[in-house]
Amino acid sequence: MKRVFSGVQPTGNIHIGNYLGALRQFVELQNDNECIYCIVDMHSITVPQQPQELRQHILDVAALYLAIGVDPKKATVFVQSDVPGHAELSWVLTCSAYTGELSRMTQFKDKSKGRESAPAGLFTYPVLMAADILLYDTHVVPVGNDQKQHIELCRDLAIRINNKYGETFVVPEGRFLKEGARIMALDEPTRKMSKSAENPLSRISLLDDESKIKKAIMKSTTDSEGEVRFDIENKPGISNLMNIYSSFSSLSIEDIQKKYQGCGYGDFKKDLVQVTAEALRPIREQYEEIRHSQELIDVLKEGAEKANDISEKTMLRVKERFGLGFGK
Numbered sequence: 001m002k003r004v005f006s007g008v009q010p011t012g013n014i015h016i017g018n019y020l021g022a023l024r025q026f027v028e029l030q031n032d033n034e035c036i037y038c039i040v041d042m043h044s045i046t047v048p049q050q051p052q053e054l055r056q057h058i059l060d061v062a063a064l065y066l067a068i069g070v071d072p073k074k075a076t077v078f079v080q081s082d083v084p085g086h087a088e089l090s091w092v093l094t095c096s097a098y099t100g101e102l103s104r105m106t107q108f109k110d111k112s113k114g115r116e117s118a119p120a121g122l123f124t125y126p127v128l129m130a131a132d133i134l135l136y137d138t139h140v141v142p143v144g145n146d147q148k149q150h151i152e153l154c155r156d157l158a159i160r161i162n163n164k165y166g167e168t169f170v171v172p173e174g175r176f177l178k179e180g181a182r183i184m185a186l187d188e189p190t191r192k193m194s195k196s197a198e199n200p201l202s203r204i205s206l207l208d209d210e211s212k213i214k215k216a217i218m219k220s221t222t223d224s225e226g227e228v229r230f231d232i233e234n235k236p237g238i239s240n241l242m243n244i245y246s247s248f249s250s251l252s253i254e255d256i257q258k259k260y261q262g263c264g265y266g267d268f269k270k271d272l273v274q275v276t277a278e279a280l281r282p283i284r285e286q287y288e289e290i291r292h293s294q295e296l297i298d299v300l301k302e303g304a305e306k307a308n309d310i311s312e313k314t315m316l317r318v319k320e321r322f323g324l325g326f327g328k
């Protein structure tokens with residue numbers, strides 16, 4: 001059985017990009033693998049957060065995990081800061097990471113652009129992510145395309161340490177979907193859909209109702225050609241919408257192209273509103289049921305215990321390999 005690990009930052013506005021790129025893989029993988037899904041709250045403080053809000057967002061993400069179908073009987077769900085091993089291993093990995101490779105990370109470059117000084121946590125963000133993954137002897141990491149560089153760094157660190165200190169870590173693989181791995185912003189389809197973009201119409205949040213979905217899709221940027229045809233280079237807007245359509249339905253991109261041959265964007269968009277609203281309705285309903293339940297708290301407590309058990313074993317091994325402590 002393979003070990004699967006992934007995480008989502010509790011920064012609010014979890015959107016269909018997060019779902020189609022990563023979250024729906026969580027559900028698919030839980031039947032045949034040992035899955036561990038984390039709410040990575042320590043990553044989210046690399047940018048300023050309101051403490052009261054952050055606590056709510058942690059529970060929001062936990063409830064969303066369950067609402068999309070993550071089953072706590074099959075998968076472990078927990079909050080990163082409940083397991084001290086993440087920060088501990090992160091420091092050990094920091095000592096094997098190079099400043100050069102960290103400064104090449106595009107996420108760091110983007111987030112620190114134009115700032116006179118950026119928090120050191122933004123710089124070492126990918127090392128903490130590598131710690132998350134390596135702590136659990138993870139084989140597979142389901143994520144969206146934007147995490148490719150971080151996964152590569154994690155692999156490099158694991159291989160580097162294995163070579164220097166002897167077999168210590170499993171070298172993980174990223175798992176990226178063909179459709180959905182990179183959902184673009186609806187208002188500006190050359191940028192990826194993001195939780196933090198100012199324009200709320202740039203994204204569809206997982207908890208949006210039909211009227212919000214309708215507004216965002218009907219207003220989304222396309223082109224003046226009016227032909228439903230997949231062409232990322234020249235028609236990024238409609239291609240992104242086709243990607244979303246295909247991800248939420250059983251239709252392939254070719255099927256969609258055929259179905260809407262000769263139709264304008266209006267008809268296509270109206271159908272996409274329906275397809276999206278139908279896919280998100282059950283998630284919203286489940287979420288409402290779970291979000292304020294005791295069950296949610298119990299799942300997180302039990303998850304933290306299980307995660308701690310695994311992580312403590314890994315840390316013993318790491319300390320032994322590195323010669324940390326005195327071997328009591």
Ligand code: TYM
Nearest residue numbers: 006007008009017018021022129143144181182183192193
């Ligand atoms: P985060 O919280 O930004 O995003 C959560 C997941 O959603 C994916 N994603 C997307 N997929 C498709 N299209 C998009 N527009 C889009 N935007 C986001 C992300 O790739 C991610 O899979 N660094 C991670 C969190 C993390 C993590 C980990 C992930 C921390 N430790 C260990 C896996 C393993 C992040 O910022 O995700």
